[in-house]
Amino acid sequence: MPAAALDFWFDFASTYSYPAAMRIGVLAADAGVSVRFRPFLLGPIFKAQGWTTSPFNLYAAKGRHMWRDLERLCADLGLPFRRPDPFPQNSLLAARVALAGFEGTLGANFRGEDFCRAVFHAEFGEGRRIDDAATIGDLLARSSIDPRAALAAAQSDASKARLRAQTDEAQRLGLFGAPSFVTADGELFWGNDRLDAALRWTKRVANSE
Amino acid sequence: MPAAALDFWFDFASTYSYPAAMRIGVLAADAGVSVRFRPFLLGPIFKAQGWTTSPFNLYAAKGRHMWRDLERLCADLGLPFRRPDPFPQNSLLAARVALAGFEGTLGANFRGEDFCRAVFHAEFGEGRRIDDAATIGDLLARSSIDPRAALAAAQSDASKARLRAQTDEAQRLGLFGAPSFVTADGELFWGNDRLDAALRWTKRVANSE
Numbered sequence: 349m350p351a352a353a354l355d356f357w358f359d360f361a362s363t364y365s366y367p368a369a370m371r372i373g374v375l376a377a378d379a380g381v382s383v384r385f386r387p388f389l390l391g392p393i394f395k396a397q398g399w400t401t402s403p404f405n406l407y408a409a410k411g412r413h414m415w416r417d418l419e420r421l422c423a424d425l426g427l428p429f430r431r432p433d434p435f436p437q438n439s440l441l442a443a444r445v446a447l448a449g450f451e452g453t454l455g456a457n458f459r460g461e462d463f464c465r466a467v468f469h470a471e472f473g474e475g476r477r478i479d480d481a482a483t484i485g486d487l488l489a490r491s492s493i494d495p496r497a498a499l500a501a502a503q504s505d506a507s508k509a510r511l512r513a514q515t516d517e518a519q520r521l522g523l524f525g526a527p528s529f530v531t532a533d534g535e536l537f538w539g540n541d542r543l544d545a546a547l548r549w550t551k552r553v554a555n556s557e
Numbered sequence: 558m559p560a561a562a563l564d565f566w567f568d569f570a571s572t573y574s575y576p577a578a579m580r581i582g583v584l585a586a587d588a589g590v591s592v593r594f595r596p597f598l599l600g601p602i603f604k605a606q607g608w609t610t611s612p613f614n615l616y617a618a619k620g621r622h623m624w625r626d627l628e629r630l631c632a633d634l635g636l637p638f639r640r641p642d643p644f645p646q647n648s649l650l651a652a653r654v655a656l657a658g659f660e661g662t663l664g665a666n667f668r669g670e671d672f673c674r675a676v677f678h679a680e681f682g683e684g685r686r687i688d689d690a691a692t693i694g695d696l697l698a699r700s701s702i703d704p705r706a707a708l709a710a711a712q713s714d715a716s717k718a719r720l721r722a723q724t725d726e727a728q729r730l731g732l733f734g735a736p737s738f739v740t741a742d743g744e745l746f747w748g749n750d751r752l753d754a755a756l757r758w759t760k761r762v763a764n765s766e
Binding site: 397407409410412413416417420424522523524525535536537538539541542545 | 618750
């Protein structure tokens with residue numbers, strides 16, 4: 349039986365990507381599913397739809413509900429919550445660092461999923477700015493990674509191109525929001541609310557192979 | 558202890574209102590919550606946001622995901638599913654009839670929640686057009702209600718004004734989509750995915766009073 353695998357697509361600025369990132373590790377382990385973290389940028393995808401900022405900013409009633417809903421959700425999950433200011437945060441730097449790390453550029457000390465959770469926690473749990481190199485550097489230093497070298501590597505032309513390619517792939521896959529989950533057989537599940545369904549689907553496909 | 562009560566706001570044209578309408582009866586009974594069905598029209602609310610049709614039509618990737626997601630969801634729930642054509646259906650007539658019925662205008666034979674479920678089933682389970690008076694009349698006749706008298710009553714000026722007032726109230730409450738659930742203490746939960754959370758909230762409020 350092949351290992352059941354699921355791609356977890358997220359943007360560090362995306363509100364519902366926060367609970368998804370915090371939940372997916374334990375739930376996937378319970379389900380026997382291996383998850384690939386795939387950071388990308390929603391900005392270019394929103395722009396292609398004619399949006400210059402988050403729809404939660406463009407549509408006030410939808411935004412009001414989202415903040416209250418996220419607050420309730422975090423309370424239910426026991427996750428700390430602080431509303432980021434400004435919103436959305438610029439997630440470019442965090443995404444480049446994460447991607448460089450996942451691809452091995454930052455060395456063996458880099459624990460990619462831990463780093464991603466730490467970014468989300470800093471942003472949505474502590475209200476820190478993730479577009480600040482000092483914040484990202486601090487999170488790297490905690491993992492015994494030299495922040496200066498890592499930030500330089502993450503901002504190389506190769507790293508920038510990797511994130512652009514990743515975002516292009518997201519668009520080709522039909523992603524329009526985050527978090528999104530894509531199964532090995534190409535099923536797309538959108539939203540933190542679909543994490544469980546995506547895991548169930550992944551298990552079912554693996555078992556039938 | 559006062560009875561725990563929850564308002565269920567829906568538009569007959571709304572895709573995710575279909576599974577919500579089919580699920581809410583049993584789940585609310587299990588939770589000891591009494592539900593008030595509140596049909597309204599999303600059209601004027603979308604129009605105020607600058608949308609001339611459903612966002613699922615305006616944003617193609619979002620629409621593709623929704624249809625596939627709804628198909629998977631209905632399969633999981635054991636609900637029949639056929640994609641309505643055209644989409645969205647014009648839900649004006651069905652909403653007027655339901656509202657007139659809930660307010661007692663159609664007589665004692667009218668079973669409001671059954672009628673609403675029958676409309677959703679005809680539309681999303683059988684692919685019938687709910688803007689057709691013949692469809693609505695057929696559903697009424699099954700409940701031993703004279704279709705001609707009921708359709709006339711539902712199209713009276715008083716009925717039209719009632720639906721406008723109901724839709725105005727939805728807008729005042731900050732509703733921006735359907736289904737939505739509003740608790741007695743004013744919490745808004747949006748989407749079929751939030752039905753369970755809305756019921757839990759309702760129970761908690763009732764128990765603390």
